[in-house]
Amino acid sequence: MSILIRGGTVVTAEAEYRADVLIEGETIAAVGPDLQAPQGARVIDATGKYIIPGGIDPHTHFELPFMGTVASEDFFTGTSAAAAGGTTMCIDFVIPSPQQSMMEAYKNWMGWAEKAACDYSFHVAVTWWDDSVKQDMHTLATEHGVNSFKHFMAYKNAIMCDDETLVNSFKTAKELGALCTIHAENGELVHVLQQEIFEKGITGPEGHPLSRPPEVEGEAANRAIRIAEVLGVPVYLVHTSCIDALESVTRARLEGQRVYAEVLAQHLVIDDSVYRNTDWDTAAHYVMSPPFRAKEHQAALWKGLQAGMIQTTATDHCCFCSDQKRAGQDDFRKIPNGTAGVEDRMGVLWHHGVRSGKLTPSEFVAATSSNAAKIFNIFPKKGALMAGSDADVVIWDPEKTRTISVDTHHQNIDFNIYEGMEITGNADVTISRGLVVWENDTLSTVRGRGQYVNRDCNAEFWSSQRKRNQAAEPTKVERT
Ligand code: URP
Ligand code: ZN
Ligand code: ZN
DSSP: EEEEEOOEEEESSSSSEEEEEEEEETTEEEEEETOOOOOEEEEOOOOSSEEOOEEEEEEEEETOTTTTTEOOOOOOHHHHHHHHTEEEEEEEEEEOOOOSOHHHHHHHHHHHHHGGEEEEEEEEEESSSSHHHHHHHHHHHHHOOOOEEESSSSOTTOOOOHHHHHHHHHHHHHHTEEEEEEEEEOOOHHHHHHHHHHHTTTOOTTTHHSSHHHHHHHHHHHHHHHHHHHHHHOOESSSSSHHHHHHHHHHHHHTTTEEEEEEEEHHHOOOOOGGOOSHHHHHHTTTOOOOOOOOOHHHHHHHHHTTTSEEEEEEEOOOOHHHGGGGGGTTTGOOOOBBBBEEEEEEEEHHIITTTTTHHHHHHHIIIIIIHHHHOOTTTTTSSSSTTTTTOOEEEOOOEEEOOOTTTTOOOSSOTTEEEEEEEEEEEEEEEEEEEEEEEEEOOOOOOOOOOOOOOOOOOTTSSSOOOOTOOOOOOOOOO
16 A cells, blocks of 8 residues: 655654655655655645654553553553554563563563554563573573663662662673663662651652652662763663753763663653642542652753753653552552653643744654654664655644543543643644554554564664773783
8 A cells, every 4th residue: 555645844853844755565665845646545635734753652661560550551552542642653661570580571561562553662671680681681682672671770679670780781781782771769768758758647649759859860860870881881761850860961961971861741741739739539640750840840851852961752651540549549659650641742742842942843853753763773764754764654733733631532541641731733644654543533553563673782882882981991000
């Protein structure tokens, strides 16, 4: 099946220009002016609209088993909701339980993901350490297309990894040419603060942000960055939420260290007042880690994105319905952590970023798609509109208005953290590897059509990351 998208403005991370896009089967065949429609091709008129690469959400958790429950969104519903919002690829996380074999966990997640409607890939978390973990990192990197490993510095007594594990894993990632990704929060401090706050009688959702202040994130971010600096490995901070962490990223980048940072759409537009809502359920809906922050952090995150200190935007899409959140009714520490938004990321970013003048359309494409594709080494298969790229293409209507609501969203969750937010700029048509999956506000995704995307390691590129004092190679002093 061929599709010719005619009359629109192509926007890539590099440029914005008038061109048509021809899709043949699952790939882009040509991008250029006045392309001819092959016999039998479907022609879609994109006049007045942008043609952009499908969004890549580099941080989702579909059907994640976590905090005694399982995230309600599965790989089919999640990738479908993503498509409704213009996202055509998600990078999810395999998270082995402590002592569980990495390969076993990877196989479990691969099985769950078979129902995905759009393409996906996996970061794999290092949650404990021994020689088998090191061996499995090698196997995953060399045989299964995994080029990124995740490290949770929080969630003590569950999936938290200590400094010893961090160091071992970072060294192994360096050998492989894989990228280390980090959830930066000091888990020991969170644990102590949680107890102190609970013992003061603060048991509701307002206790959650109090137990995870910005300093806790800043300390962990800086520690991870410094460990990476000493070992000479690049790092990628997920869900950077505060000035404290951003300052560490900025300092390191200005010193030439290869540090990447991701921000969640929700951290850019929602502040910590949500935890003071007097309705327990509503406040609990926003319990995620790191928590929503005071407004000054949002302003700094926007600037970080504008300045290129933050390269990617994600959602950390991790759905827990109201009844699941109620597990923590008497104790905020037991509220499952996570918020949704895979469907809304691009619209929220366009409305609050592009329409407000903070981002150009090209910067929007970079932040929602191309930068993730480059960092995770799948560019230009993904994140690009080039002949030969996968035909993950979105016709973006900059004037299409929508009021975000649980009543109309496609996510498998019974509330929406953006409820009532009016946004202008939305996906009009979404094409996933050559198949139209969203059109006329209707989804037509196909269960199981999504493919696993292999991501190769890049040892040569990563090894160009210098250790801080590389000029001064350790030298032995000869003594008589
Ligand atoms: O609260 C969150 N973010 N839940 C999902 C797990 C994680 O930390 O990314
Ligand atoms: Zn996290
Ligand atoms: Zn996450």
